[in-house]
Amino acid sequence: QSVLTQPPSVSAAPGQKVTISCSGNSSTIGNDYVSWHRQLPGTAPKLLIYENTRRPSGIPDRFSGSKSGTSATLGITRLQTGDEADYYCATWDNSLSAGVFGGGTKLTVL
Amino acid sequence: QVQVVESGGGVVQPGGSLRLSCVASGFTFSTYGMHWVRQAPGKGLEWVAFILYDGSNQYYADSVKGRVTISRDNSKNTLYLQMNSLRPDDTAVYYCGAGRHSGLGIDPWGQGTLVTVSS
Numbered sequence: 001q002s003v004l005t006q007p008p009s010v011s012a013a014p015g016q017k018v019t020i021s022c023s024g025n026s027s028t029i030g031n032d033y034v035s036w037h038r039q040l041p042g043t044a045p046k047l048l049i050y051e052n053t054r055r056p057s058g059i060p061d062r063f064s065g066s067k068s069g070t071s072a073t074l075g076i077t078r079l080q081t082g083d084e085a086d087y088y089c090a091t092w093d094n095s096l097s098a099g100v101f102g103g104g105t106k107l108t109v110l
Numbered sequence: 111q112v113q114v115v116e117s118g119g120g121v122v123q124p125g126g127s128l129r130l131s132c133v134a135s136g137f138t139f140s141t142y143g144m145h146w147v148r149q150a151p152g153k154g155l156e157w158v159a160f161i162l163y164d165g166s167n168q169y170y171a172d173s174v175k176g177r178v179t180i181s182r183d184n185s186k187n188t189l190y191l192q193m194n195s196l197r198p199d200d201t202a203v204y205y206c207g208a209g210r211h212s213g214l215g216i217d218p219w220g221q222g223t224l225v226t227v228s229s
Contacts, residue, residue: 002154033213037155044205044222045147045155050215088155090214097169099145099157099214 003028004089004102011108012079020074020105022089028100032092034072036065039086039104048087049074081109112136112218114189114206119223126196126227132189132206132220140164140184143209145216146191148202148225156202159191160209174200196227 005023012018022034036049047056049065052072064075072089089102118130132144146158159180160169168180179192189206203224207216 033211033215035211035213035215037216037219039155044219045216046219047211047215047217050211050217051213054211056217086154090155090157090216092213096172098171099147099160099169101147101155101157101214104154 002103003093003096003100004091006087006089006102006105008103009106009108011110013110014079014081016079017075017077018079018107019076020087020089020107022072022074022102024070024072024091024100026070027095028070028091028093029067029072030070031094034065034067034089034091036063036072036074037088037090039088041085045088076107079109083107084109114208114218114220116204116206116220116223119204119225121226121228122196123229124197124227127192127194128196128225130191130193130204130206130223130225132191134187134189134208137208137210139187139208144180144182144189145207145209145214146180146189147205147207147216147219148200149205149222150199150202153202157214158204161189193225196225198227201225201227 033051037045039045052067203222207219
């Protein structure tokens with residue numbers, strides 16, 4: 001069982017918007033920045049969002065991140081079939097002195 | 111081109127050892143902490159270990175503590191993961207990545223190297 005809790009799956013139609021939640025506690029999300037990583041089928045993960053809200057160069061503004069207290073959210077607008085992937089939240093656990101990932105959310109674009 | 115490339119994976123018997131390497135290029139390796147993350151077949155990402163930019167401190171997941179050592183050679187832009195007393199549940203693709211941002215903002219990620227522990 002992951003320290004960070006994500007829904008196992010979400011789905012939406014092309015062109016629509018979806019949000020993915022990530023719930024932690026005061027030692028994890030409540031104590032450090034959150035990042036989001038996307039893993040397309042059969043490929044390595046890639047950084048989507050860092051420091052809660054920031055996008056690396058080359059990541060379109062369809063992707064956004066937010067954080068409130070001990071929870072974080074990834075938002076994706078104008079969904080495309082190419083967005084179908086597994087999405088993971090991550091942060092540092094200050095009590096464990098260890099990195100932690102959410103269990104991952106599989107996005108299906110219907 | 112900013113990238114990291116892992117190597118050293120393979121098939122090893124339970125109880126055996128393996129050393130993974132990760133060569134970085136396109137960025138100043140010596141200024142960033144580095145992570146190892148693994149993914150068992152069909153499973154999610156699991157953080158394994160982290161080392162500070164100068165190698166002064168290392169951090170490990172409980173699942174590998176005492177069996178795994180992370181190290182680096184900044185003169186060779188190379189990160190290592192020495193794995194001992196390997197078990198079947200260590201079977202996974204092992205990724206290295208640069209800790210360029212706080213909160214596990216890993217970027218870039220490598221393509222991964224597969225470790226299979228089986229008799």
